[in-house]
Amino acid sequence: MAPNIEKVNLAEKFAQIPDHWNPRIVGELNGQQVKLAKFSGPFEWHHHDHEDELFLVVKGKFDMEFRDKTVTVHPGEFLIVPRGVEHRPVANEEAEVLLFEPATTVNTGNLTDSDRTRRHLERL
Amino acid sequence: MAPNIEKVNLAEKFAQIPDHWNPRIVGELNGQQVKLAKFSGPFEWHHHDHEDELFLVVKGKFDMEFRDKTVTVHPGEFLIVPRGVEHRPVANEEAEVLLFEPATTVNTGNLTDSDRTRRHLERL
Numbered sequence: 001m002a003p004n005i006e007k008v009n010l011a012e013k014f015a016q017i018p019d020h021w022n023p024r025i026v027g028e029l030n031g032q033q034v035k036l037a038k039f040s041g042p043f044e045w046h047h048h049d050h051e052d053e054l055f056l057v058v059k060g061k062f063d064m065e066f067r068d069k070t071v072t073v074h075p076g077e078f079l080i081v082p083r084g085v086e087h088r089p090v091a092n093e094e095a096e097v098l099l100f101e102p103a104t105t106v107n108t109g110n111l112t113d114s115d116r117t118r119r120h121l122e123r124l
Numbered sequence: 125m126a127p128n129i130e131k132v133n134l135a136e137k138f139a140q141i142p143d144h145w146n147p148r149i150v151g152e153l154n155g156q157q158v159k160l161a162k163f164s165g166p167f168e169w170h171h172h173d174h175e176d177e178l179f180l181v182v183k184g185k186f187d188m189e190f191r192d193k194t195v196t197v198h199p200g201e202f203l204i205v206p207r208g209v210e211h212r213p214v215a216n217e218e219a220e221v222l223l224f225e226p227a228t229t230v231n232t233g234n235l236t237d238s239d240r241t242r243r244h245l246e247r248l
Contacts, residue, residue, distance in 0.1 A: 007195050007203045029176035029204050030226050032156060052153035058200070071131050076182070079131045080153050100224060102154050 010036065010058055013124050014096045021116055023099060023107055024124045035099040035121065037107075039091035044116060046109035047086045053101045055079050060095030064088075134160065134182050137248050138220045145240050147223060147231055148248045159223040159245065161231075163215035168240060170233035171210045177225045179203050184219030188212075 013026050013036050020040040027034035039062050055064065056078040064071045064079055065088040073079050081087050108114040137150050137160050144164040151158035163186050179188065180202040188195045188203055189212040197203050205211050232238040 005190065005195065005203065005205065005209070007197050007201045009198075010200045010202070027178065027202065027204050029178055029206075029224070030156065032154065032224075034178070034202070034204075054151065054153055054158070066129065071129065073131050074133075076134045077131045078134070078151065078158070079129065080151050080158075081129065082153075085129070100153070100156075100158075 008034075010096075010098065014038070014058070016124055020094070021107070022118055023121055025121050026124050028103065031103055032100060033103045033105075035101070036124070037097050037099060039089055039095040039097055040093075042090040043088055044108055044111055044114055045086055045088045046111045046114075048081075048083050048105060048109040050083055051102045051105040052083050053081045053099060053105065055081070055089070056098040056100070058096040058098055060091065060093055062089050062091040062095040062097065065090055132158075134220075134222065138162065138182070140248055144218070145231070146242055146245075148246050150248050152227065155227055156224060157227045157229075159225070160248070161221050161223060163213055163219040163221055164217075166214040167212055168232055168235055168238055169210055169212045170235045170238075172205075172207050172229060172233040174207055175226045175229040176207050177205045177223060177229065179205070179213070180222040180224070182220040182222055184215065184217055186213050186215040186219040186221065189214055 023035035023037040057073045057075050061074045108117045147159035147161040181197045185198045232241045
């Protein structure tokens with residue numbers, strides 16, 4: 001039986017997100033979460049001690065800056081950032097991004113007290 | 125430093141998949157794997173005792189049949205099938221699907237000896 005199983009439409013969920021750098025939870029499985037976020041402008045340099053992160057671009061594009069290179073991620077492309085690796089996402093135009101990461105992941109990683117830290121994420 | 129971090133382009137990877145119901149591994153993080161598979165026709169009824177599975181449609185569409193309902197999943201939509209729930213994917217036309225699930229997941233779940241069981245997946 002599949003009483004509570006519903007599909008998720010990404011465009012419908014993104015339409016409910018009015019702000020930037022504020023991930024929403026849209027799915028959970030195996031201790032991991034699927035989150036959606038809109039990126040705009042530069043984020044903060046940070047890393048995650050214990051979590052690898054996947055970024056899949058749905059719309060727009062963004063640059064993932066590393067200390068030694070930059071990778072531009074377009075729609076239909078994803079990037080996995082391993083734990084411990086410093087990174088900074090920068091979106092010169094607005095980008096819609098699906099994140100896949102452990103439920104324990106905080107958006108600003110080691111920057112636990114940034115203005116942009118979001119600890120209690122809304123579920124859409 | 126980010127020596128081995130490369131983005132993955134889904135269309136480029138799907139272009140390398142000539143067959144159906146044979147998932148390829150295209151990413152790994154936190155004990156989970158990102159897999160890509162082409163679906164065509166009906167698969168087998170099965171369930172997974174210990175793994176939840178996410179199916180994100182990239183191209184085409186497919187029906188996820190449950191014992192009590194069917195959910196049609198289109199591009200830009202995903203569906204999470206919780207562990208223990210019997211399901212059967214059916215694609216009336218070819219569909220390109222991204223899977224996100226634990227590295228331990230076998231495609232036919234409790235059917236451990238199906239002709240379609242794939243235990244050793246290629247990495248693209």
